[in-house]
Amino acid sequence: MAGTGDDDIDEKLLVALQRLGRLMSSRQVASDISGAAGVELSQQGVQLLRALHRSGEAPVAALASASQMDIGAVSRQLRLLEDAGLVTRSSSPADRRVVLVDTTDSGARVAARIRDVGLRHLTESLSGWSATDRRRVADLLARLVTDLQRTDIRAADE
Template sequence: MSVPLQPDDPKPPDAETPGISDTPDTSDAPKTSEIPGTPGTYDTSGSTDVPDGADTTEGPDGPDAVAAQRQVQGAVERLLRLQQSRRVHGELMSAARAQVSQPAVILLSRLQADGGLTIGELARRTHMDMSLVSRELRKLESEAMVTRATDARDGRVTRVGLTPKGRGIVRRLRNVRDRHIFEVLSAWSAQELVALGDLMTRFVDDLQSVRYRDADPDGNGGSETTKG
């Protein structure tokens, strides 16, 4: 995983431009257990009990390993709440001089990365519901951030792409985020950055590949189910 060591613009944000608060108000964020595709909320205050039904045939075990896994779980939940916070999103929009919804940011970023996509492709690649994608695209189209065009090779297919206005918003959002991450990681050593990048990449890869286990009626682990 490549960690950006230099932002597009190394200058710090202007004093009147709010940055992303490191202590956001997350009272309006959904509980982690309510976010689809995320682990449930656990008490990570020090329990070293192995979760019921957990597969312990591989990997480290013992109280220290379980406590470390609980610490990871707690950090993931904090990150998810930070990501879902409307206050943090509002600060990002203010700094980027933009006004789009959280789902719209994801759609715009995906269109910037992948080019023209059908609505179905966009829904699959962003893991969003088709109805939500369609609704957000209508808003973005009405604000001249995206445009629809017939596929040159298949007239039956309509593809969505960014307009110059949409690309400009994506650039500003990326610039604000890059500068923020640069400041967050400015005190980290190169070795720490490499280790973080490697471990984060491995964690996300494993998170995508390991399936959820259904709980049996007694609350214990059961059969595996595929993640969404």
């Protein structure tokens, strides 16, 4: 029923999540983070290095999925990261058709700096929050992401 308290809460949550999504995918934020890490990388380059830092060596398709990018965009960005000496590509020994991507030593250091800058920013942003509140938000956000991924998106008139 429209106008109920639950509807108002859901709308407020949706707006907050949209704002968070825009903030986290902002080119300006990515630029600020890479600048603070001492490198000049595009938003997509930052995403790929972050994904590789978390996963280690990965097939291009898995990297695209992990960074929420299409294969074409990943390939273009990998070329730039390769030219900068931050990643390498090789064929999988198990299946020569599969291209594996990994960070170079320099790329791993850059990825670690990017992670450290992002983590420091988050830590400073949450400095007034209790450990209990930080833990609760982390747990609830993880649960929310899992539930959103599991739930089918339906048309508005269903």
